[in-house]
Amino acid sequence: MKGISLFLAPKVLVGDDGKLGQANALRAGSLEHKLGIHGSPTCVMLFEGAKAELVGGLGQGLPNMFVMMNAARLQVGTQGTAIAERAYQQALYFSQDRAQGRSAWTGAYPARLFDHPDVRRTLVLMKAHIEAARGICLSTAVAADLAHAAPDEATRTAAKLREELLTPIAKAWSTDVGVWVASQGVQIHGGMGFIEETGAAQHYRDARIAPIYEGTNGIQAIDLVGRKLMLGEGQAVGDLMDDIRDTIDLLKASDLKGVGLRLEAALDAAAAATAWLIERRTKAMPDALAGATAYQKLLGDTVGGWMLAKGALAAAGEADTDWAESKRALARVFAEAVLAQVPGAAAGVMIGAADFEAMTPEVLGA
Numbered sequence: 001m002k003g004i005s006l007f008l009a010p011k012v013l014v015g016d017d018g019k020l021g022q023a024n025a026l027r028a029g030s031l032e033h034k035l036g037i038h039g040s041p042t043c044v045m046l047f048e049g050a051k052a053e054l055v056g057g058l059g060q061g062l063p064n065m066f067v068m069m070n071a072a073r074l075q076v077g078t079q080g081t082a083i084a085e086r087a088y089q090q091a092l093y094f095s096q097d098r099a100q101g102r103s104a105w106t107g108a109y110p111a112r113l114f115d116h117p118d119v120r121r122t123l124v125l126m127k128a129h130i131e132a133a134r135g136i137c138l139s140t141a142v143a144a145d146l147a148h149a150a151p152d153e154a155t156r157t158a159a160k161l162r163e164e165l166l167t168p169i170a171k172a173w174s175t176d177v178g179v180w181v182a183s184q185g186v187q188i189h190g191g192m193g194f195i196e197e198t199g200a201a202q203h204y205r206d207a208r209i210a211p212i213y214e215g216t217n218g219i220q221a222i223d224l225v226g227r228k229l230m231l232g233e234g235q236a237v238g239d240l241m242d243d244i245r246d247t248i249d250l251l252k253a254s255d256l257k258g259v260g261l262r263l264e265a266a267l268d269a270a271a272a273a274t275a276w277l278i279e280r281r282t283k284a285m286p287d288a289l290a291g292a293t294a295y296q297k298l299l300g301d302t303v304g305g306w307m308l309a310k311g312a313l314a315a316a317g318e319a320d321t322d323w324a325e326s327k328r329a330l331a332r333v334f335a336e337a338v339l340a341q342v343p344g345a346a347a348g349v350m351i352g353a354a355d356f357e358a359m360t361p362e363v364l365g366a
């Protein structure tokens with residue numbers, strides 16, 4: 001990829017007189033047949049004999065393309081969150097429309113799907129993940145804005161570190177959430193989820209591209225571990241963890257102490273995994289790379305739990321008590337169901353690469 005150049009090819013050539021001339025020699029060679037996003041045609045473009053203008057310096061195509069790609073990574077994270085929200089709303093509606101079984105809570109028969117604790121838990125976890133992903137994407141966007149427009153240089157520098165650290169998480173964690181939530185949406189529809197007429201399956205298919213394009217989530221994880229952990233010589237991740245600890249202190253002094261303790265255990269595990277990765281990436285890079293995706297999820301879960309906790313704290317004292325209590329419930333559920341798993345997941349980050357290296361095609365195929 002090194003040395004490629006970036007060109008802008010107009011559809012219609014412009015003459016020296018500034019008037020539109022003949023069509024440029026570019027054409028779609030074929031349309032791709034895709035798993036999802038059928039409303040967005042993807043094609044193979046042929047530029048044989050086309051005229052184009054060089055954008056930036058010769059051989060500088062890749063760095064120039066990254067200007068677009070950094071913004072696009074956050075936008076794709078937002079896309080994952082948005083599809084998740086649509087899938088959630090549809091499942092929430094369907095769960096109240098479809099009658100099935102008896103309610104464990106009220107004994108009512110027939111009950112709505114919504115009245116089954118397992119279905120309700122699924123819906124709450126879907127919503128918690130969506131709000132966490134939205135918080136991560138918004139925080140990344142705020143950091144990007146501050147990095148660009150804050151009046152003082154110290155704020156701009158700190159915001160740039162935060163933006164760069166959070167961008168792979170915003171992209172990868174949020175798009176994984178998109179696929180997971182859309183899959184849960186299908187599940188809540190039961191058999192009708194697998195039937196096209198409900199539309200639940202479309203969200204699942206549409207969500208699946210987001211972990212792939214604009215740099216696969218595996219590549220985001222490598223960026224996180226290989227580059228972002230060392231940003232500012234570790235200051236970016238250190239500052240993030242300090243900010244999370246500040247929230248933990250507030251939580252522990254409030255009636256959300258349980259959330260604070262779960263977040264603290266998750267952060268301690270994330271800090272241990274971070275230290276291990278930083279040590280491994282200088283001594284044995286394959287070890288760090290083998291743990292990269294697991295670490296990205298672990299840090300995303302931790303930052304997501306932090307977002308929900310901050311939301312719950314901020315909602316305290318709001319006039320709309322139902323809304324404020326829902327924020328607190330989401331933070332509690334996420335802490336118990338997701339943050340509680342982070343210490344175990346840290347062990348999964350620190351497996352090392354030796355067992356994977358030993359798994360040759362012959363061993364794996366046996």
Ligand SMILES: Cc1cc2nc3c(=O)[nH]c(=O)nc-3n(C[C@H](O)[C@H](O)[C@H](O)COP(=O)(O)OP(=O)(O)OC[C@H]3O[C@@H](n4cnc5c(N)ncnc54)[C@H](O)[C@@H]3O)c2cc1C
Nearest residue numbers: 032034037042209212213214215216217218219220222289
């Ligand atoms: C619908 C659609 C629209 C697209 N639109 C555009 C577009 O507008 N512009 C554009 O330029 N591209 C576009 N793409 C291309 C897209 O960005 C790439 O498909 C994507 O970046 C993955 O690259 P790849 O297909 O070459 O996969 P590969 O690079 O072959 O990756 C395959 C797998 O191997 C993993 N992998 C690869 N390299 C490494 C590594 N070094 N270490 C660890 N794991 C690795 C990946 O994570 C992935 O899981 C589009 C693709 C699709 C499907």
